[in-house]
Amino acid sequence: MNISYNWLKDLIDIDLTAEEAAVQLTRVGLAVDGIHPHGDDFVIDIDLTSNRPDCLSHLGVGRELRVITGKPLTAETQRHGEELEIPYPTVLSPDFVKIENPELCYRFTARIIRGVEIGPSPEWMVRRLEALSERSINNVADITNYVMLELGQPMHAFDLDKLAENRIVVRAARPGETIKTLDEIERKVEPSMLMICDAEKPVAVGGVMGGLDSSITEQTKNVLLEVAYFDRASVRSTSRKLNLVTEASYRFERGVDINNLQNASDRAANLICDLAGGELGEFVDVYPRPTESKTVESPDISKAVKRLTGLEVSAKESLRILNDLGISEDDESPASGSNSKIFVSPSWRHDIAIEEDLVEEVARHAGYENVANELPPAYHAGEYQHTEETERKIRRTLADQGFDEAMGYSFIDKKHDDVYELVPGLLDHRAENKYVELSDSVIEGAVRMRPTLLPGLVESARVNFNQQNKDLRLFEVGRVFASHLSEDNLPTERELLSLLITGKEIFEERALPGRELDFYDAKGAVESALESAGITSAEFEAAEVKHLRPGQSANISINGHPIGTVGRLNEEIAANYKFRQPVYVAEIDLQTVLAEPRSPVPYAALPRFPSIVRDVSFTVRRDITFGMVRDTIKAQSVELCRGVEFVDVYEGKGIAANERSLTIRLEYRSDTGTLVDDDVEQVHARLLKAVEENLHIKQRF
Structure with a gap:
């Protein structure tokens, strides 16, 4: 942003040189990149961050200098209507300006000036x-640019006589419409774009650029001056789609002062009457839904500054800084004897919302350079909290199994609503809106905070598939969010663990080259993660899960408390992402897991004698799970049986439609000597008989 030093001095009577002003502005956060002489003036180049659109004008920078110097702003930046004796009661017909899309145009003012002379x-x-760096065009067009640079409010002047029926309609573009903009390019507009139209056609792209056909020329006699406030996201989207970035769009998409429209219109009208002659005519202000001022409460602003920054700033000085910045005390603030205050955020400061924002304003003007250089007190050596250490163990465990950690966005598109089953207890069904909405998303379409990590992992899989990387093991640990009805109205936050596997084994075993990953690999990864957190009592129960394929999905619980799900993505989701191979996902409530009591870690001496392994296959009904078989075997309390492992499941040729083949592995070992087959056969047969009788299944081989 380029600022004229002489222009600044017209707005505020400062006794600083250009160099001194640049140093002071940099000190308070408006970083000056350079100072360039221009005739008898100096141009100060300020590198503004996107959260300070209020400083995209000489008035905005003047407000900062008002705090720095204590000098008042001159009356030139205040109201101009009184000077002109503008006949505000004389208004245009209510039908002269019609806003069809008030969600895209919050306020629109129009003023007529007749009998001007263009020169x-x-x-x-x-x-x-x-x-x-602004090119002079003519007196009226130059005045609109001049006022924009002075007050930060973009505006546009139309030739009133070129507007069909001499009226304005603010509406979305219609299919097939085009407009030739001031740069003489015919542009095709879309229904998502806001247009300023007359009774027949578009005459300007709202917030971006005016149209050539209604522009001011030497023949213009009557001017319609438009000063409006457009939706920031709409202007940004239109500007990007048209590949057309202007000084106006740059300001509108960052936010202008909705309460400064009439003041800016007065200022421009004053200059037009002075420099182009003419007579002021009617004025109309269409403001369908007036905005309310934002308030911020601070129990004690001075203590808050000390607590958050370490700066010692008196309450009196803190209030002076805030008041000079336009942040005033609300009439409903407590009595003067109380330190608690309610502050009203000015309409030009879109970034003031919480007490910490007030602290930042005070601190930057009090001087960050005054923060003492000292280390915070440390009473003991730093260490990880128990939950942090457990999360680290989970991450290491999954990484050791070949998983890569993903880091997804915290916000997602609403198209994912009701696609995925969320972890138990996350949603508060009393809340009118279940999700946490974003007021201003940085990614188009991503309008809410994520209630699940799975969409991010699935999208990562899609990107990898497009790069021909089809063997994946991904996991993410992160927070999810949901609305919650409570006294403080803060959303619910939960820490979740999600994982995704697909393709073939990354580390191929010699006995199983190229084995496809399946449900049991996903289940095993979840078990390993839970065991690393000290949880050995996890239960998996077959269940119908919204986003998972029937027959290949399960609920996960600990001590009867549900914590998540695991299974294969259903056909609908797979088809939407064009997945041509099975994708398995799991998601668990890590916050609940971390709160569970830990099982003691058992220790035992290494076995002195070898074991004997027996594989056995059963023909089982589809409702019989490996867990049921394992629990039945363990219930027999056979000392020689040291382990029961899942090996394989088979469905297909030779197996009835309502059945499947389940293969398990039993390990036998003695602590007193080496076993032989005769030692095992009798025990093995007893275990198989118990399984067959208790579960009513048959041994295949």
Whole structure:
């Protein structure tokens, strides 16, 4: 942002040189990149961050200098209507301006000035505009640019006589419509774009650029001056789609002062009457849904500054800084004897919302350079909290199994609503809106905070598939969010663990080259993660899960408390992402897991004698799970049986449609000697008989 030093001095009577002003502005956070001489003036180049659109004008920078110097702003930046004796009661017909899309245009003012004479601008205005890289066009067009640079409010002047029926309609573009903009390019517009139209056609792209056909020319006699406030996201989207970034769109998409429209219109009207003649006509202000001022409460602003920054700033000085910045005390603030205050955020400061924002304003003007250089007190050596250490163990365990950790966005598209089953207890069904909405998303379409990690992992899989990387093991540990009805109305936050596997084994075993990953690999990964957290009592129960394929999905619980799900993505989701191979996912409530009591870690001496392994296959009904078989075997309390493992499941040729083949592995070992087959056969037969009788299944081989 380029600022004229002489122009600043017109707005505020400062006794600083250009260099001194630049140093002070940099000190309070408006970083000055350079100072460039221009005739008898200096141009100060300020590198503004996107959260400070209020400083995209000389008035905004003047407010900062008001705090720095204690000097008042001159009356030139205040109201101009009184000087002109503008006949505000004389308004246009209510039908003169019609806003069909109030969600895209919050406020629209129009002023008519008749009998103007179009000509060149005076030399002083041309010099100022050229110093700031603005080309002089004619007196009326130059005035609109001049006021934008002075007050930060973009505006546009139409030739009133070129508007069909002499009226304005603010609406979305219609299919097939085009407009030739001031740069003489015919542009095709889309229904998502906001247009300023007359009774027949578009005459300007709302918030971006005016149309050529209604522009000011030497023949113009009657002017319609438009000063409006457009939706930031709409202007940003339109500007990007048209590949057309202007000074106006740059300001509108960052946010202008909705309460400064009439003041800016007065200022421009004043200059037009002075420099182009003419007579002020009617004025209309269409403001369908007036915005309310934002308030911020601070129990004690001075203590808050000390607590958050370490700076010692008195309450009196803190209030002076805030008041000079336009942040005033609310009339409903407690009595003067109380330190608690309610502050009203000015309409030009979109970034003031919480007490910490007030602290930042005080601290940057009090001077970050005054923060003492000292280490925070440390009473003991730093260490990980128990939950942090457990999360680290889970991450290491999964990484050791070949998983890569993913880091997804915390916000997602609403198209994922009701696609995935969420972890138990996350949603508060009393809340009118279950999800946490974003007021201003940085990614188009991503309008809410994520209630699940799975969409991010599935999207990562899609990207990998497109790069021909089809063998994946991914996991993510992160927070999810949901609305919650409570006294503080803060959303619910939960820490979750999600994982995704697909393709073939990354580390191929010699006995099973190229084995496809399946449900049991996903289940095993979940078990390993839980065991690393000290949880050995996890239970898996077949269940119908919204986003998973029937027959290949399960609920996960600990001590009867559900914590998540595991299984194969259903056909609908797979088809939407064009997945041509099975994808298995799991998601568990890590916060609940971390709160569970830990099972003691058992220790035993290494076995002195070898074991004997027996594999056995059963023909089982589909409702019989490996867990049921394992529990039946363990219930027999056979000392020689040291382990029961899942090996394989088979469905297909030779097996009835309502059945499947389940293969398990039993390990036998003695602590007193080496077993032989005769030692095992009798015990093995007893275990198989118990399984067959208790579960009513048959041994295949």
